[in-house]
Amino acid sequence: MAYEPLHHKYRPQTFGELVGQDAIATTLANALQQQRIAHAYLFCGPRGTGKTSSARILAKSLNCIRQDHPTPEPCGTCETCRSIANGSALDFIEIDAASNTGVDNIRELIERAQFAPVQCRYKVYVIDECHMLSTAAFNALLKTLEEPPSNVVFILATTDPQRVLPTIISRCQRFDYRRIPLEPMIGHLRAIASQEAIDINDEALRLVAQVSQGGLRDAQSLLDQLSLLEPPIEADAVWDLVGAVPEQDLLALVQAIVSDHGTAVLEQARKLMDRGREPLIVLQNLAGFYRDLLIAKTAGDRQDLVAITPPTWADMQTLAQDLDIALLLQGQQHLRSTEVQVKNTTQPRLWLEVSLLGLLPSTLISATTP
Ligand SMILES: [Zn+2]
Known part of the structure; x- marks a missing residue:
């Protein structure tokens, strides 16, 4: 089987699987349960804390065809869920504002939100690092958020909410992602290590969590690299790999x-x-x-x-x-x-x-x- 990086393989598929963001997971799941869907969400927080994973889960929750309405527990196996997970769904549009900054097709994309979804119940736009949008793109977005088309949901994600226009923020439901606390992070890494049969001791595992400073993706990448070393993997190997002083x-x-x-x-x-x-x-x-x-x-x-x-x-x-x-x-x-x-x-x-x-x-x- 083709090699799959750990942070892909263990990407959470439901809000229940989201690591270390219990309050956010519960709030979003309850909102879906009660069919209270906002037009725009703003996910703020440091990198690797679950913002884009949440955006995908939310998109699947809104559109999973196993139910005839949004559900907090998308099946993950229907055509819609799978096409959202692999990025091929026509109505699920992910934009990385950091690498597309100032490009006018972003504005065009946002303006196209007026058209109804093709396959899904909701057209979902995810704008990652949205603080990097050009002024023109921000204005187009603002116009759209002021008169939101029905069946369109915007999910804005940012590591730097200070740089997002207050007029945009005030039209979004805001969620602040915190750095993932040490214990849930260690628990999650331990589960991966045992599933993947990575022979790493507890001290080293704790250290991986610690040096990643609450960023799960960094921790998973580190574990990925460590798994290539001669087992058993001990704390010294972690210090050596990150180049820090023990x-x-x-x-x-x-x-x-x-x-x-x-x-x-x-x-x-x-x-x-x-x-x-x-x-x-x-x-x-x-x-x-x-x-x-x-x-x-x-x-x-x-x-x-x-x-x-x-x-x-x-x-x-x-x-x-x-x-x-x-x-x-x-x-x-x-x-x-x-x-x-x-x-x-x-x-x-x-x-x-x-x-x-x-x-x-x-x-x-x-x-x-x-
Ligand atoms: Zn589904």
Whole structure:
């Protein structure tokens, strides 16, 4: 059988299968149940959180021919459901505004919404990244939304709702997709791994979810790539694949820094670079780690605010107890100001080492004492 990427194969087919967006799934399913169909929907949220999947589910729900009215549970197997899923349905029009920006045929397409659907109950337009539409296209859309033709549904999706005209937003039913929380994401990935017989341990799976920062598509792509490696797949493989510094290494680095141990700091930094980590990445990951340490120090019960595995989080809380908030803040400021240097130099390794030594408490304090 032809290879199919995981994020295609495991695309949700009903609202019940949508991962981590329970409130939205319930609202849309209830609306369909009660036949309360809006003319326009606006799906906002970060990439990979289920916006376009929801648009397809909604299109199938409106048009599935197994029922003689819209249903929250499209069959997925009738001709209409299948043609929507594979993108061949005449009445299901998907436009990617990001790659078609300013092109007048978008305007034409929108204006053609006046014509009745050919095969389906509802003609469904999905305009992805709709904030990228040209002014002409936006105006055509607005005109259509002001006097919506019957049996046409617009689904606008955007990662950047701030850039959508307020006059458009006010004519849509708006749904805000959140980043998918860690636990549902892990559960979903675990189910895929077991279905696909991918031999990956729990720590690595958790890490995949964590580094994807709530984007399911990214997590699935990562799992896809990991599945090509020699099993069993462990956390180190994930760190290597994404090119980030393992959190335990960051912890060791910070421990060396706060104990004012210059040699240990340099050794730790060399070790990371010898394993192929770019100096800039080390610096940026370290800055993020300082932020997380600040949270550990000031809001220790809010593990949900950081992307850190539970064992490391426990270590960080212990470490943070003995740290001075001022030292953490100064350190972070120092990292931010040296990032530019590391970015622009021809000798990033050298500048990374200089920056790290500048974080030692003895140097930080002498730098701020007049
Ligand atoms: Zn169907």
